[in-house]
Amino acid sequence: MRGFWSKLACALMLGGAMVAGAVAAERQVVRVGILQFGTVSWELDVMQREGFAEREGVEIRIVPLALKDAANVAIQGGEVDVIANDWIWVSRMRSEGRDYVFSPYSQAVGGVSVRPDAGIASFADLKGKRLGIAGGALDKSWLLLRAYARRTVGEDAATFVRPQFAAPPLLNELVMRGELPAAMNFWHFSARLSAAGMAELITMPQILAGLGIEDALPLVGWVFSERWARANPGAIEGFLRASAAAKDLMLASDAAWEALRPLMRAENEDTFIALREGFRAGIPRADGEDGEREAERVAARVFAILAAEGGPALVGRSDALAPGTFWRRGGAQ
Numbered sequence: 001m002r003g004f005w006s007k008l009a010c011a012l013m014l015g016g017a018m019v020a021g022a023v024a025a026e027r028q029v030v031r032v033g034i035l036q037f038g039t040v041s042w043e044l045d046v047m048q049r050e051g052f053a054e055r056e057g058v059e060i061r062i063v064p065l066a067l068k069d070a071a072n073v074a075i076q077g078g079e080v081d082v083i084a085n086d087w088i089w090v091s092r093m094r095s096e097g098r099d100y101v102f103s104p105y106s107q108a109v110g111g112v113s114v115r116p117d118a119g120i121a122s123f124a125d126l127k128g129k130r131l132g133i134a135g136g137a138l139d140k141s142w143l144l145l146r147a148y149a150r151r152t153v154g155e156d157a158a159t160f161v162r163p164q165f166a167a168p169p170l171l172n173e174l175v176m177r178g179e180l181p182a183a184m185n186f187w188h189f190s191a192r193l194s195a196a197g198m199a200e201l202i203t204m205p206q207i208l209a210g211l212g213i214e215d216a217l218p219l220v221g222w223v224f225s226e227r228w229a230r231a232n233p234g235a236i237e238g239f240l241r242a243s244a245a246a247k248d249l250m251l252a253s254d255a256a257w258e259a260l261r262p263l264m265r266a267e268n269e270d271t272f273i274a275l276r277e278g279f280r281a282g283i284p285r286a287d288g289e290d291g292e293r294e295a296e297r298v299a300a301r302v303f304a305i306l307a308a309e310g311g312p313a314l315v316g317r318s319d320a321l322a323p324g325t326f327w328r329r330g331g332a333q
Helices: 001-026 039-051 068-076 089-096 141-153 167-175 187-195 204-210 226-231 233-252 268-282 288-310
Strands: 028-035 058-065 084-088 102-105 112-114 128-135 162-165 182-184 201-202 222-225
Touching: 001 084, 028 039, 028 068, 028 233, 039 058, 039 233, 039 268, 058 068, 058 128, 058 233, 058 288, 068 222, 084 089, 084 102, 089 102, 089 222, 089 288, 102 226, 112 187, 128 141, 128 167, 141 182, 141 204, 167 182, 167 187, 226 233, 233 268
Parallel strands: 028 058, 028 084, 128 162, 128 182
Antiparallel strands: 084 222, 102 222, 112 182, 112 201
16 A cells, blocks of 8 residues: 555656646747846846746746847847847848847936036036046947037037046946046946935936937837747747836835845945836836837937937948837837
8 A cells, every 4th residue: 555655646746747847848938148247137037036937938048148249249149039239239230131129128328427526517517527438439328418418518528528438337436536527327337326425417318308309218128039039929928028027016116126136236225226216217117009109219319319420330321210120019110
């Protein structure tokens, strides 16, 4: 009798393992290439930890990358299925015959932060002063600031200020040490400066408003091949739904952020709160097809400004947003 129960237990265990294996096999794998210490990892962690991806029948496999350019290389080489990038790169690729598409992820972008003792109270006060800039001469924020300067003070920011290009962590360090009076950095580095007592001089929404664009604009999104998405509709739609669910939770729940503390590497509570609130402020609020169309319409207007500022080196062969750049529910349009 004891042997019977032992055999039954083994059979049940084997059957359970087979069922679990079958369920796992049915999940569609999405390989996501992300920077090792980037903010995108926060949302992916929530997607996995809270079971949002699993609920959608998706298995996320994270491929850590060292540099942004490595993500572009990885997706073009077929090593990953999804990366985070901007619609400018997607449009450029489409104008060159590639089939990448963009689904909005975040509208969080950095602005200009200044030291409180620098005597800078308005944009005009930056004249002749050194301004640290992250991302290089073709960074979209810097190009938009150049256009904004022409519109507001009648001079290109490239001559109005004394630009100094450097890596984001170095810029923050120079500002903190008092060696730079102001910096235009990526949003999470700007959040750290804010938490350290630096003043926010001008934000990206204010820059866009100065250029006649009042609507919110998602600049960063999930990027993937249209061909891959059409061949794997359950994978991409499940991934995007899981992404949306993670954002909803991160927007509504402070508790959801507690488990993210190690990933955020916040030096103190003020920095943790600044990063949390900065991420939340960047979550796109527009939803549905109307929201998608509006985001694409605004992007087309901003693209024209960037094309005029950055030229082919930034946007490639096209002087207009390439058709199909934005992925809408069920496909690119």
